Amino acid sequence: MTNSPLGLSPELTMLGPDFPFSYDHWLAHPAGLGVLPADRCGAPVAVVGGGIAGITAAYELLRLGLRPVVYEPGAIGGRMRSVAFPGHPDQHAEMGAMRFPPTARALAHYIDLVGLATRPFPNPLAECTPATLVDLGGQQHLARELADLPSLYQEVADAWDKTLRESAELATLDDALRRREVGTLKAVWNRLVAELDDTSFHGFLATSPFFASFRHREVFGQVGFGTGGWDTDFPNTVLDVLRLVLTGANEDQVSIVGGCQRLPERLWAHAPADAAHWPAGTSLAGLHGGAPRPAVTGLARVGDGFAVTDADGRVEQYPAVVVTAPHRVLVTRVEGARALFSAADWTALERTHYMCASKLYVLVDRPFWQDLDPATGEPVLAMTLTDRSPRSTYLLDDGPDRPAVMCLSYTWNDDSLKVAPLSAEQRLDVTLRALADIYPGVDIRSHIIAGPLCVSWEDEPDFLGAFKANLPGHYRYQRRLFTHFMQADAPPERRGLFLAGDDVSWTGGFAEGAVTTALNAVWGVLHHLGGGARPDNPGPGDLFDRFAPVALPE
Structure with a gap:
């Protein structure tokens, strides 16, 4: 285990080749991300979605002196979802994100900011993986x-x-x-x-x-x-x-000690020490009375701003909106959204391709896989890669005398769809039968003390898929979505709504992409409201012409 934020390497970062802006440097600069005109301080900005992208955007908008209003139909965290086992609140299953690379420097900034620890994740053949x-x-x-x-x-x-x-x-x-x-x-x-x-x-x-x-x-x-x-x-x-x-x-890769959902939850409750406009101790949670607004059901242009309708029927107006919700949700569940985008951008939103993903977890009495087979002298069970239905099995423990977590199965796409109609108990039966063929004589079921817990992200109504993955020929669509925060040349009716989240990023399924696109949206909101980055710490839009993704001919 390490207390440094992801054990950062000075050599390599997730500085993407498409838009190699150094977000980690921008975040670390003492000048901050920018400054607003005094008359804009306290202005409300809607943030649609309370995952890591939405909470990052809201936190930085708060620091700038704005009043972010977060809309989230579920729990804070989105796909950074850590679910405790019944009767065992200190043991959790990572249903979505579970491992993060040391090159994720922008993400590491926030992990360090809220004081979370990390430890190596037991991937196949990793140094920390016993076998x-x-x-x-x-x-x-x-x-x-x-x-x-x-x-x-x-x-x-x-x-x-x-x-x-x-x-x-x-x-x-x-x-x-x-x-x-x-x-x-x-x-x-x-x-x-x-x-x-x-x-x-x-x-x-x-x-x-x-x-x-x-x-x-x-x-x-x-x-x-x-x-x-x-x-x-x-x-x-x-x-x-x-x-x-x-x-x-x-x-x-590493995991976050205590569960990855602690990161967005802590940012939600964290009071920045250098926030403009707001008194000391102001946090997102405090501004919201402890809970975000419910799901957004409608968006509309009203004058120079936007009207946002939520699931309770309440309508509020905002000069700017940041949308981090999955694109499938935006295009199917939010009335009026189509009118806020150009035809080209809406096509790109519609064409966003998602991966399916499922996981199955149980809690066991102890890390029994460390027992040695008397005949071979080898562990009775190991981290497993297989062509059978589980595909991959991960073993996670906090020591020999404590309950331990088994991610019995982690599958994607066709393999995920095979179990989508099955209940948690049915999935457990299928998986244990397959593992029994691989490890005859190992009675996994006898060690289970809680669970099973499972998820199929394609069946989650607020997500409708696990994460974006582009198909061949989708680069032009991806470029339109990523560059949406650059709105100076857009007609007035297309300005003020900004996309963020890993759907928009070049690295779908990675929290780093969610965080960095949230920072793009923050820069966009700042400029839309008449502010800007400080000259000694230019933001992604200020250096866009230098770093811009290549534009392929249409």
Whole structure:
């Protein structure tokens, strides 16, 4: 366990190649994010959604001296959802986000700000993972590092490395990202965007001479490296995968001690020491009387501002709105939203493609997987990657004498849809049968003391999917959404509403993208209301022309 915010590496950050603005530097600068005209202080701004993007945006708007009004139909946190096991309030299941890379420097700023600790997450073959069992085609291999696996797996890892270097100029991009050398980074990445926008992840592999073997592609898809299997990403654009690889998003990940939902909850209750306009001790929770407003059901343009209708029928007017809700919710559940966007932007919203994802958790009496098999001397059970229905099983404990958490199954897309109609108990039965085939003689059920707890994000009415993942050819849509905060050239009727959240970011499913797009929206609101960043600490919009994502021909 470490008390530093994610154990930050000075070499690499999630400084994305599409828009390599240093959000971590902007946040850390003593000048702050900007200043408002005095007559705008205290002005209300609606924030639709109380996930990490919405709470980040609201917190920074509060610091600037505005009055953010958060609308959230559920609990603060969104997909940063930590659910306690019944009867065990100190033990939780991470239903959405559960692991974060050390390169997520903007996220780390807030983790540090509210005093949360982190610890390494036991991914497959991670240094903190005692053992990893790979189960493919009915054959099992126990390993602690890649070298322990048969040569086939090492060949696959080597093929992936060579493909990245030969087909994606990994070495050049890695060096430019570490040095924050924007010129080289943009020149190489912009060319790759034009070349690869129409290429799926599987197509990228299939055209590589290093993945000429179907068996190598199959093994890579089922096991992968870092966080595990990759085949659920095979239909998606390879650009999404390359972004994650380049920024180290899948390496050396950590979890937040006590549950990731503590981060948005603590930001909600945190009183910034340097807030403009507000008296000392003012927090988001205090401004809201402890609870956010209910779900937004309607949006409309009223004069120079907006009317927001909530589920209680209350209508409030605001000079600006930040929308962090999932796009599927925005386009299907919010009346009047279509009129607030251009036809091109609305098409991009409609085309947002989501991944499905499901998880199944139980609480067990102790980390019994640390017991040794007397016949082999090896642990009786290990972190597991398999081609069977569970796909991946994670083992999480706080010591030998305490209850421990098992994420029995974490699946995506087709694998998630297989269990979507099943109850938690039915999912448990299916999963335990599969694990019994892998670990005959290990009675997992006898150790369960609470649960099962499960989620299928595609069935969650306030989300309708797990996270955005672009398909081939979607780069132009993604660019429209990401750059929506730049509104100086937009007609007046298109100004004042700002999109944020990981749907808008280049790295869907990662909290860092949610946080950084929230900061883009904060910059947009600041400028829309007549303020601006300070000259010695320019914001993302001030440097947009230098860092702008490449515009492909329409």
